[in-house]
Structure formats: structure tokens, C-alpha cells
Amino acid sequence: MSDRAVVIGSGFGGLACAVRLQAAGVEVTLVEKREQLGGRAYQLQDSGYTFDMGPSLITAPEILDSVFRAGGRRFTEYVDLVPLDPYYRIYFHDDSHIDYVGDVERMREQMARFNKKDAANLDRFLNTVRPIYDSVIGDRLGSKPFDTIESMLRFMPRVLKLQAFLPVTTFVNRFFKDFRHRFIFSFHPLFVGGNPFRTPSIYLMIPFLEREGGVWFTRGGMYSVVEALAKLFTELGGTIETSAEVKEILVTDGRATGVRTTDRDYPADFVVSNADPGHTYRHLVPSGKHRHWSDRRLDRQDWAMSCFLLYIGTRRRYPQLEHHTLILTERYKGLLSDIFDAKTLPDDFSMYLHAPTRTDPSMAPDGGESMYVLVPVANQRSGIDWDEIGPAFTDKVIDFLEEWGLEDLREEMEVLHSFTPKDFETELNATWGNAFAIEPKLFQTAWFRPQNRSEDIDGLYLVGAGTHPGAGVPGVLLSAETTYGCIAADRDLPDQWSWSTRGTVALDPELHDDIVPSLQVPLSMSGD
DSSP states (O other): OOOEEEEEOOSHHHHHHHHHHHHTTOEEEEEOSSSSSOGGGOEEEETTEEEEOSOOOEEOHHHHHHHHHHTTOOGGGTOOEEEOSSSEEEEOTTSOEEEEOSOHHHHHHHHHTTOHHHHHHHHHHHHHHHHHHIIIIITOGGGSOOOSHHHHHHHHHHHHHHTTTSBHHHHHHTTOOSHHHHHHTTOGGGGGTOOTTTSBGGGGHHHHHHHHHOEEEETTOTHHHHHHHHHHHHHTTOEEEOSOOEEEEEEETTEEEEEEESSOEEEOSEEEEOSOHHHIIIIISOTTSOSTTOHHHHHHSOBOOEEEEEEEEESSOOTTOOSEEEEOOSOSHHHHHIIIIIOOOOSOOOEEEEOGGGTOGGGSSTTOEEEEEEEEEOOGGGOOOHHHHHHHHHHHHHHHHHHHTOTTHHHHEEEEEEEOHHHHHHHSOOGGGOSSSBOOOGGGSGGGSOOSBOSSSBTEEEOSTTSSSOSSHHHHHHHHHHHHHHHHHHHTOOOOOOOOEESEEOBOHHHHHHHGGGOSSOOOBTTO
């Protein structure tokens, strides 16, 4: 008789882990609180407009492909991948802009307009970052557990040698002087909930990951990836239960034996939680049975920032927007200090806009624009009453965008929805309304995070942004590989490390042939 498992939550991490387990012969039931699958990768549809509510891009598609290969399939059999160029357009406070691309020569040409020495330093910067990328991705440290102090100590000499403990901005500023270049090579930790002024430089593998493998989108939106994973899971025989909120992880003699939802119990030989780790330990594990991750320790963690999001459908297009656009205020460090430390709502703000209709017009009615606007804000420890301030803040963001150049935005809007830190807290059970789980600080990384194999409950495993290696689509997919590896070691399941590397992550040749012809930037191939 095969093992039975319950996976709580259907974000990318939960779905990927469920697929891997089902492919290994485990009888898996995935239970999801909401009506639709996806977790933070939810989808909103209104009046012909389609919005991805969370993740908006794919990097390292080979990591996604490895999940499908575990199930005997290929990622490109399920989705239509589209390469993005530029990856992002970044507008600065002085009206200058840079198109952030993977082509080093194009980047160098743009940088030379502002500082020729910076442009000349680009190769040196990339060559210095490459060993960090090779360690985390190439050597698969992002997909191996760090659940013992010995594993952390073995890794530390490499961290010290690479100076990967330095804050991202400290590392980057040694190579570049112009404020634009300092920003474009240091902002990526914000995509995983980190403050670049204190996130360790090991996270510089993110921009290198983009450069090596490109930035991609899927026609129909990122939700098509959720649908693809769910389809694969059910094809393999997995069971999905939606509108089934887990109220308790059942524990007998110190071992997880199933879950209890609002309607019924689901017995299991082990449980995987894709819920926020704060919610898992504080609200799902019975009281007194999580001494390692006690309420007090959870309270001492620095939880990631949150986001204020607007989902806007307009009758017209705005050509100044690329698929991904960043609009920045003059303040950088001070603004982040307000958000992460003071936890105030500053008068100025920077924002990120996702306009998928630039790539896939079907996500809006003919001639229309589907976009979401993301403003980084403090988490719920700020004490901000979003029910009270939300409407006024919405108006402030729209006024700013109209003044910036999106003419008649308010008049052209047909659809407007918002999602606030309070919604992260109530809809997604995110501790303090965080958007990215635990902040990726040096002493909240690897061994210092909640582990993929629970330290408190035998047979309980964690997956997703709150465990190792962290947030972001590649991060949570790697967490699923790590968690599966822990379960496989505990229960004698087959090895699924199905994407080979030598020095750098490389697209499998078959996947490469499927998706690369339309990509302008050549990708590294295995063995090159």
C-alpha cells in the first residue's frame, strides 16, 4: 500500500511538491482554502480583463520543467512560453530610463550614457557574481536542506570566500557609481521581500539567473502555470479539494497523521504545508507542540514587507509601459527604511507595473489594457488601518500615475480592484500581512529559516516562500525539490534530481529547442 500525504495550500511550492510526490507513487490529496488554486498566484477576471494577482514572470524555466519531467512530461507541452525583451523598463526620478535586458552589450551601451566607467565594470561585476550563482543554482544548494548546523558550517567558508554575506548594495556599489546602475543591479531582493541594504549578496544570483536564462511569460498569464501544474497532478492521479480550509494538523504521539478541515478529516502518513510558516505553527499545529518555532520565536522574526496592489482595466493602451515597468522616486535607502524599519506610509513611493497585454492582448478586451500596480508598503505591524486609508491611497496612486503620464487613467478605467496588507493577512493567512514570508536577512537565511523538514513534528514538512531557500517562483520551486528530497530520504522514495548542471544551470537540450529560437539572448547549454 502506498503512502498517503496531504498537501496544505496550492501555491507554486505546494503544487510542485504535490506533483513530485504523486509521481513517486504517493497517494496525494491537495487541500486549498480558496475557491481557486494558486495561493499568491491567484487570478482575477472581470469584464473581459484578466489579471495575475501575484507572480508576473518566469525565470529559469528549466526548474519548472524539472517538475514536469518528474511526472514524465515536459513543461512546454502545457504552456506557451514567450520571452520578454526588455525584461523591465526602469524610469528614474529625473525622467531618464534604462531598459534592463539580458544582452550584456546592450546593457553596456545604455550604461555608458550615464557613466562610462560603470559600463566598463559590467563584465567584472558579472564575473564576480557568477560563483555565487554557481553555488546556489549550479551546485543546487538552493535545493538541498540546511536543517543541521553542520550543513550551515560546511557552507560558511564558501560564503566568506565569495563575500556573499555582504549586503547587496554594499557589494554592488563597489562596481558602480551612478545611482541608476546601483539600483538596477541591487533591486532584485525586493522581488523576494528583502531590503537590498541588508539582504546578503547571495541573492545576487537572481539577476544572474535572469541573464543566463532570460525572463519569460506564458500566454494567458501566469495562472496558466498553476493550471498546468494542477492538470499534471490530476493526470498522475492526485486529488484536489478546494474551498477546504485546514483548521488543524492532526498530531498523534508527536507525528503528523493528517489534517482537519471545516468539513472533515483527511488521514495521512505525512503532511506538507505550503501555508505561511507563521500560520502553520501558530494556528495549525496544536498548542504546545511547536516548541522550536514557538509563538515567541515567530514574533521575533522580521517578516517581509507587504504590498498595496491595484488591478486596473482600461479601454485604451499606454505605450510608455513595457510588460514590466518600474517607476522610482528619488529616495532609495530612506524609502526602504520607512517601509522595513519605521513601518510608516511615506508620502512618496516607488512602484512596479505589470502590463501583460503588451505581450498577450487577449488578457483585455480589444484595444484595452490589463495592468496591475504594486506599491511596496509596510506589513501589518505598521498598525495602518487599510479599511480606512485604502480608498484615499488608491486615489493617490492613480493621481500620481496620471501626472506621470498615463493620461486620463481614471476616466479610461473600466475595472478597478485593490488588494491590501489586510487582504494578505485574511485571504492568504500571511503572518502580519507579509507578501513574501520571512525577510531574507543574513540570520534568517538557510539554517536560520523554518526548515523543510519540521523541527517540531515528525512527518510534517514545509514548502514555499517561508522555508529554504525562500521566496520568488524559482525559490519556491526549489523549496519543493528540497522538501521532496527530505521526504524521499525519510520514506525511501526515488531520487528526482532531474535537471543536470555543470557550473551553471542549463536548459535541457529538448526544452532549449522548444523555447529558445524566439529568444534574442543565447542561453548557456549544459557542457559548454
